[in-house]
Amino acid sequence: MDPQWRRELIEELDQLKAREQLRTLSVAEAAVEPWLKLNGRRMLNMASNNYLGLAGDARLKDAAQSALEVYGAGATASRLIVGNHPLYEQAETALHAWKGNLPSQAGLILNSGYTANLGVICALVGRNDVVFSDRLNHASIVDGIVLSRAQHRRYRHNDLDHLESLLKKSTARRKLIVTDSVFSMDGDRADLAGLVALKERYRAMLMVDEAHSSGLYGPQGAGLVQSLGLQEQVEIQMGTFSKALGSLGAYIVGEKWLIDYLINHMRSFIYTTALPPATLGSIIAAIELVQRKAERRIQLWEHTQYMRSELRQLGFELGSGDTQIIPIVIGSNERTVAFSLRLQEAGIAAIAVRPPTVPENQARLRLTVMATHQLRDLEWAVAQLAAVGRELGVIGR
Template structure:
């Protein structure tokens, strides 16, 4: 056996001993509230399909129509022959929805964040990143070779202390999630806008978990707080509340042109398949029109958070549709997840390195398409397991 093979197998064993090993599970879609996993029907409380659009017939039909008209694949990057007219139509609708001059679509949230950050800043610049930002943001900073300054989570005072020390001649980028994916809390966007203006920084906001969920027409938390004119770079995804795939950035026309000419993760990748663009377009229209879905999601989220908190579960600082139950121990968290599956609930154990050591948790995420009866049943099952395991009394 080669030494590199022995080293990697030893590393896997070490991960196993820490109860951090991850495995893929076969999933089949059943309906907008349930899945089949390992042959068992489970109520789906683990999905980012917040508005229940992933299984919507209108998105499916739009995908089929686009594939029939444009083909199964885009066949090249957008700067070669992959920039179908459908792309331009979707980006025009996206910019209109977000109220910006222009928009650009990417293949995923990961490639978007890596590309945006590494294009905005370089070796001689500074990036101020919330300590709980998504891994794709961290990887984008590393790839950019800029100096990373991590400020304590949502701590504006700490951020300002770091900004004060920054050399005036250096380009400064502040980047944050809006809704934090593992904790369900939100960034202090108004305070971040004030600091970026005070210190002449660029402000980039990742709306992955708030697009479709907040705003009068689902534009996101930035619009909900009426800060769209003050946030320089708005990034988000279509793969969560919009039920499709891909990501976007919106902003000034010159900025989008700059990305087209400079961003490696955009230039050197094959364009999205037409079927995906068709579903994105349908989702953008539906999200703007069907406000009842957002209202239902917010009502369910508030109800679920209160019930779990009243039962004695530690849900941290969640104020959104993402509701963690903090347990701490990796082993107990895995056991809790397994017990939930045995009772018919899909909810995933989140462990380090995704979250800090000692903060392992079950991450519940809600959908507008659940029924009240399903939610009440799930709460009762969660409570029973919590009591049996001694997590709550």
């Protein structure tokens, strides 16, 4: 007879399947390109975070290969042991210059956005503190707050009046406000200037996750914080190299003393093996490229504006955002999954996003555009989206 724990876990899987929430893995080939193969079928890639198309860029690959040849395949240890190879200094110097080159600030490179958010939040707050978090923040922020054991106060999405009401009630010794700059499932932006005003009024720290804005905003692609001139008002800037910059890893930018503090207190930094040299090589190349090549950002925003305009005219519900992340909100899990599968049959990789990633009854397709898409491909995609949307009753005929 099966033990009870086994039966219970299998029953949970069955329940996920019944609710159309069961996740499965697909094999994606050539996913760095505008067209990929998903489970062996050629499709237009509208599901990637490779916004500028840099993941397949020959210059990043050449830099990674050169670093591999010189330094080997692995870092061999954590950065505080013997894993802090010379490319880290080069990459963090490039990061510091890219993010504003402020004398008071420094940068720190970590292994992923997830571990960066967990590590920073757990290092800065604890049981006697409180974190104020936008309700639609990324799961890594939520998990970091839970692991920190700080009080978790969620404010309604982009509702600064609600946030202020929570700040007024707080008597915690240390207060931290955390937000995404571009929200990964809704494609809208945080009111960073408003958040800066509130954190200064209530003597809180502010942490901004720039995962989906790094490389895309400002004249050198340094992110939304810098494009708004707020880099000296935001205590903690976090971002990733794994999306628009086409590589892997994450960064923290803040005052030098803060970086020193994190090096000594951030468990996800202290107790993990360093990034491989090839990754650092590609990061250095990516930072250089996004500063010199504004053409890709311009192309991305032209593609974004085209897709949003066409889909809104067709009657799709896209929310209020204006970014490269375009959610088509459908509602039920069943119809969203059906829409995704029909699009894949038509030749478009557009993946269904369901609870718990998004709220109940707000399942959606999360479309993303790339600078390397061709306009004719996007025009074709709009036609397929319109046909399937009408077929399934998502939009009118």
